[in-house]
Amino acid sequence: MKTTHSNSRRDFMKFVGVSSLFAITPSIANAATIPHIVVVGGGFSGATCAKYLKMWGGSSVDVTIIEPNATYVSPILSNLVLNGQKTTANLSFTYGTYSSKYSINMVHSTVNSVDKTNQSLTLANGNTVKYDKLVLAPGIDFIKTNDYDITKIPHAWKAGEQTNLLKAQIDAMVDGDTFTMTIPAAPYRCPPGPYERACVVADYLKNTKGYSNCKVVVLDANAKIIVEEETFAATFASYGVDYRPSTTPTAVNDTTKTVTYTEGGTSKTLSSTVLNVIPNQKAAPVIFTAGVNSGNWAPINPLSYESVLNSGIYIIGDSQATGQPKAGHIGNSEAKVCADAILRTLSGVALYASPKTNSACYSPTSATSASWLTGVYKYDATTQTMVSSSFEAGAPSTSNYAKMFNWSGNLFSDTFA
Amino acid sequence: MKVHNKLFLTGYSLTLCFALVGCGGGATSTAASDDSTPPVSKTTYSVSGTVPGTLIEAFCKNGSYYSVNSTDDGSTNHPFTLELPKEVDCKFIMTTNEKDVDTSKHIVTPLLFNNGTTTSSYFQLSDDLDIGHVPLPMSGEGIQAPLTVSNSKVQVNSFSYDPLDTDNDGIPNVYEDDDNDGVVNKYDEDDDNDGILDTEDSDYANDSDGDGIENSYDQDDDNDSLNDSDDDDDDNDNIKDTDDDDYDSSNTTTTTTVVLPITYKADAGRLLGSQCAQCHGTNGISVNEWDSIAGEGDLANEIFEDDEPIMSAQAHGYTSEEITLIGNWLKTL
Numbered sequence: 001m002k003t004t005h006s007n008s009r010r011d012f013m014k015f016v017g018v019s020s021l022f023a024i025t026p027s028i029a030n031a032a033t034i035p036h037i038v039v040v041g042g043g044f045s046g047a048t049c050a051k052y053l054k055m056w057g058g059s060s061v062d063v064t065i066i067e068p069n070a071t072y073v074s075p076i077l078s079n080l081v082l083n084g085q086k087t088t089a090n091l092s093f094t095y096g097t098y099s100s101k102y103s104i105n106m107v108h109s110t111v112n113s114v115d116k117t118n119q120s121l122t123l124a125n126g127n128t129v130k131y132d133k134l135v136l137a138p139g140i141d142f143i144k145t146n147d148y149d150i151t152k153i154p155h156a157w158k159a160g161e162q163t164n165l166l167k168a169q170i171d172a173m174v175d176g177d178t179f180t181m182t183i184p185a186a187p188y189r190c191p192p193g194p195y196e197r198a199c200v201v202a203d204y205l206k207n208t209k210g211y212s213n214c215k216v217v218v219l220d221a222n223a224k225i226i227v228e229e230e231t232f233a234a235t236f237a238s239y240g241v242d243y244r245p246s247t248t249p250t251a252v253n254d255t256t257k258t259v260t261y262t263e264g265g266t267s268k269t270l271s272s273t274v275l276n277v278i279p280n281q282k283a284a285p286v287i288f289t290a291g292v293n294s295g296n297w298a299p300i301n302p303l304s305y306e307s308v309l310n311s312g313i314y315i316i317g318d319s320q321a322t323g324q325p326k327a328g329h330i331g332n333s334e335a336k337v338c339a340d341a342i343l344r345t346l347s348g349v350a351l352y353a354s355p356k357t358n359s360a361c362y363s364p365t366s367a368t369s370a371s372w373l374t375g376v377y378k379y380d381a382t383t384q385t386m387v388s389s390s391f392e393a394g395a396p397s398t399s400n401y402a403k404m405f406n407w408s409g410n411l412f413s414d415t416f417a
Numbered sequence: 418m419k420v421h422n423k424l425f426l427t428g429y430s431l432t433l434c435f436a437l438v439g440c441g442g443g444a445t446s447t448a449a450s451d452d453s454t455p456p457v458s459k460t461t462y463s464v465s466g467t468v469p470g471t472l473i474e475a476f477c478k479n480g481s482y483y484s485v486n487s488t489d490d491g492s493t494n495h496p497f498t499l500e501l502p503k504e505v506d507c508k509f510i511m512t513t514n515e516k517d518v519d520t521s522k523h524i525v526t527p528l529l530f531n532n533g534t535t536t537s538s539y540f541q542l543s544d545d546l547d548i549g550h551v552p553l554p555m556s557g558e559g560i561q562a563p564l565t566v567s568n569s570k571v572q573v574n575s576f577s578y579d580p581l582d583t584d585n586d587g588i589p590n591v592y593e594d595d596d597n598d599g600v601v602n603k604y605d606e607d608d609d610n611d612g613i614l615d616t617e618d619s620d621y622a623n624d625s626d627g628d629g630i631e632n633s634y635d636q637d638d639d640n641d642s643l644n645d646s647d648d649d650d651d652d653n654d655n656i657k658d659t660d661d662d663d664y665d666s667s668n669t670t671t672t673t674t675v676v677l678p679i680t681y682k683a684d685a686g687r688l689l690g691s692q693c694a695q696c697h698g699t700n701g702i703s704v705n706e707w708d709s710i711a712g713e714g715d716l717a718n719e720i721f722e723d724d725e726p727i728m729s730a731q732a733h734g735y736t737s738e739e740i741t742l743i744g745n746w747l748k749t750l
Contacts, residue, residue: 032535033575052691055699058678062576070633096633096667100479101675105580106634108623127584130577329695336691343681352685356739358692358731374727376734390734394726403727406707407696413704414694 034062035346038121038131040111040286042067042095044076045317045331046137048415052339054102061346064105066123070094072416073160075190076328077408079197081163082156082170083204083367088163093416101417114290116310133342135305135314136292137335138284140189140326143296145249145279152254153275157189169274170201175211180272182249182259184280185221187297189318190327192373194218194278195225195232196363202239203366216240217272219247219261221280228363228393231371235396252277281326283319297321302379302386303351304341305334314338322386324377325359332415333357354379357386362404369396370404460503462542467494467550472515475499476581476589477507478539480628480635483642486515494550501542506574508538508581510589511564513553520604526553526561527587530573536565537575538587546571559601560588580629590629591640602627616654625652625665632665686746689739701750716744 039050042065050063072093080086099106109123120130142155156166170179179201183194198218205214216239223246225232236243244263251260252275259277260269282296292298292307298315299308302322307313316338317331324330337355344351360374372394377386394400464475468487475483481502487495501507509528517523528551530540540546548566581589591603596610606614608627615621623631626640632651636644639653645667649657652664690701693710697703701711713719717740720732735743 032573033537033577036577038578054677055675056678056687057681059574060678060680062578064578070631094633094667099634100636103479103677105578106631107580108631132577332695333692336688340683340688340691344683347681347683349683352683352688356689356692356735358695358734360696360727360731372727374730376731378734390730392726392730403707403725406703406705409705410698410703410707411695414699417699417704 034060035132036062036064036130037133037135037342038129039063039065039135039137040067040121041065041137041139041284041317042069042072042106043137043139043317043331044074044328044411044415045335046135047072047093047095047098048332048335049135049137049316049339050104051098051102051415052336053342054104056339057343057346059103061343062105063102064107064129065095065099066107066109066111066121066129067095068108068110070108073163074328074408074412075157075159075193076411077404078156078159078163079193079200080364081159082167082197083200083208084167085367088160091159093412095416098416111286111289114286116290116313119312133312133314133346134290135316135338135342136286136290136298136319137315137317137331138286138319140281140318141284142279143282144252145277146251148252148254153252153257153277155278156276157193157278166274166276170204173205173209173211173214173273175209176213177211177273178215178217178271179205179274179276180217180219180259180270181276182247182261182278183218183220183222184278185248186226187326188278188281190361191227191325192232192361192363192371193327194220195228195236196365197276198241198243199232199235199239199363199365200367202236202241206239208367215242217242217270218244219249219259219270220245221248222246228371228373231365231393231395235365249277281318283315287315287319294321302337302384303353303355304345305338306341314342324357324386325375327359327361328415329361329411330357330359330377332411333359353381356389360407362400362407364401364404365396368398368401370401371396372400372404461500462503462545463498463500464542464546464548465496465498466548467496468511469493469513469553469555470495470515471497471553472512473497473499474510474512475501475507476510476591476628476640477502477505477636478576478580479505480630481505481637481644482626482628482640483507504541504543504572506539506541506576508540508589510592511551511553513555520601521599522558524554524557524561525559525592525601527563527589529563529565530571531565531567532571532573533567533569535573535575537573538563538579538582539574539576541572541574543572544570560592563587583629591627622663623665633667635665638665684746686742686744689735690743690746693743701747710747711750713744713747716740716747 039046050065053063073088074091095106109125111121112124113122120128122128154162154165156162202216205211247261247263249259249261257275258269258271283298287293287298292309292313298319299321300315305314305316316334318326341351357377362370362372364370375391376389378389380387471487473485483499485497485499487497489495511526513524529536529538554561592601594601595608602608608615625638632638638651641653645651658664697710703709
């Protein structure tokens with residue numbers, strides 16, 4: 001290895017601006033720098049926001065996604081991995097074609113710190129990234145009752161390895177075993193999701209595996225089924241699911257596979273062959289790092305999704321604090337309002353005063369049937385919040401099961417393609 | 418990896434589109450008017466100039482790489498021409514004394530471009546460009562101060578985040594000397610001096626050429642001037658991709674690109690209508706049997722007559738004014 005040094009990059013800085021060709025020109029301050037929008041998180045909200053920023057803003061903006069994973073596994077449809085109808089590979093998305101199609105910079109790293117004064121992020125890979133607008137779309141974090149091993153007690157509420165772990169545990173069950181899941185206190189990601197999972201697993205054990213003596217126990221921290229109550233109550237009854245509302249987990253033991261919970265003021269402990277604890281939830285860590293939280297979530301202005309605590313920082317998807325549900329479909333929806341608002345702001349155009357968002361979800365209730373739930377949200381100028389303007393549910397059917405894949409297909413494509 | 422398809426089809430359909438547009442459109446084109454050949458949409462343009470004896474390298478923001486040596490024509494001003502992709506942001510690094518086997522003796526000069534309003538290392542071509550003579554330094558060693566090329570015709574884009582220069586010090590990542598051993602990363606076979614050759618080092622597995630753009634997003638993983646879609650050996654390990662189990666198979670096919678706008682124009686109908694895309698596809702083009710709604714001519718009736726209960730549940734969430742705005746936008750698609 002040679003030891004003689006050429007000019008180091010430090011020496012180089014002394015020479016900047018010394019020589020020029022046709023004219024001496026300032027090479028540092030540059031008013032014409034294209035605004036840089038950094039989107040943290042490449043899930044349903046983040047990927048949609050970056051795509052629409054470029055689709056609508058084109059070369060007037062430079063967009064970078066910072067996302068830890070090179071492959072995103074959709075939580076949407078991931079309950080179908082548990083009954084073997086999908087694999088996590090079927091639900092995986094990469095960013096290669098997507099990023100070249102829309103000229104989006106991809107950085108696979110995580111944010112270590114946010115310097116709001118200098119508008120820059122320090123990443124785990126050591127790089128510093130400056131931003132003009134910062135969009136945080138980081139999803140959720142868990143509030144566990146105590147420290148336990150999630151490879152033994154999987155939540156499977158972020159899809160991928162966790163989903164496959166839970167599937168392997170379910171597949172190892174024999175007739176007579178018990179599957180127990182806990183449903184977190186609202187708000188949490190994907191309101192119908194846990195109820196849907198209980199149905200899919202009960203159906204799988206009973207009808208696919210043919211186990212007539214397996215038990216499915218649902219401990220719900222909420223006082224009742226919080227969405228599609230009629231649908232899920234009837235489906236639970238048909239499978240013989242042991243549903244216990246107002247049960248709050250207080251401790252989980254990964255060695256004994258037990259969950260301790262309070263029910264009616266009494267502490268009880270339940271042991272289960274498979275224990276699927278879905279912990280209570282809060283905004284992802286970067287929201288707290290950036291200091292844009294109030295309590296567990298990040299309050300925003302629904303006209304733009306800009307933080308009410310820090311201008312120039314926007315929060316979309318599960319981490320934001322509006323009453324809109326936390327889920328991929330509406331995260332995609334919020335992302336478009338946010339992207340348009342950022343482009344309006346950069347262009348000096350007033351924000352659109354009455355944005356609409358929508359939510360839709362098809363929930364499998366067996367290997368052949370699915371229900372649905374949908375809603376439209378409108379901005380209420382008096383309360384400055386998003387309020388429901390239409391809300392309906394559809395009962396489980398085989399035709400809805402088929403339509404579920406049309407819904408997810410276009411949603412996936414609108415987000416990642 | 419090289420895949421022989423699509424390219425020709427794309428080229429054909431582009432030409433066809435152009436011809437059709439030409440029939441309906443006004444006389445906007447003046448070029449080649451005395452020629453019956455239909456105008457061909459160019460995908461590359463050339464940049465030319467003169468330099469002292471020089472290696473000219475272009476590093477582009479999509480990871481692609483192009484290089485050429487100037488031609489020794491006996492004069493002191495050696496001409497060069499380099500073809501670069503259309504409308505892709507690229508930067509120039511020019512190296513004199515480039516033939517010295519001791520790479521630390523190379524004289525490496527980054528260029529800056531100034532078009533009167535913007536100065537940046539990045540320029541892009543939408544026509545051929547002649548940058549004239551570039552008086553590169555012929556003495557010194559290593560990285561030099563940047564030279565500024567002023568040319569009012571060139572499109573110059575300045576970015577606060579530069580994936581090819583992640584510490585933003587004006588020196589591209591490949592010309593950094595990460596381990597301070599006097600050999601820049603480009604010529605250093607062990608960039609981090611950990612005793613493991615870069616080609617075997619897991620630290621560099623995701624970015625074979627060390628340009629700062631991961632292989633999955635790099636149009637030219639090994640900076641050998643062959644884009645991966647045309648390259649039989651993407652990671653330049655002398656094992657053909659078809660026999661190689663460790664190259665990155667992204668970017669192996671030419672992907673459809675979308676035409677992105679130059680500027681943003683606010684459009685309430687588009688904002689509201691984009692909320693249909695979750696179920697009906699981006700810009701109203703469904704990817705499955707659910708209805709495409711691009712070009713829908715009678716949204717106001719269609720939206721309520723739909724026999725899907727989930728559609729009518731959505732429809733009732735919108736005012737007639739909003740439906741009119743959305744319908745007007747859909748007609749433009």
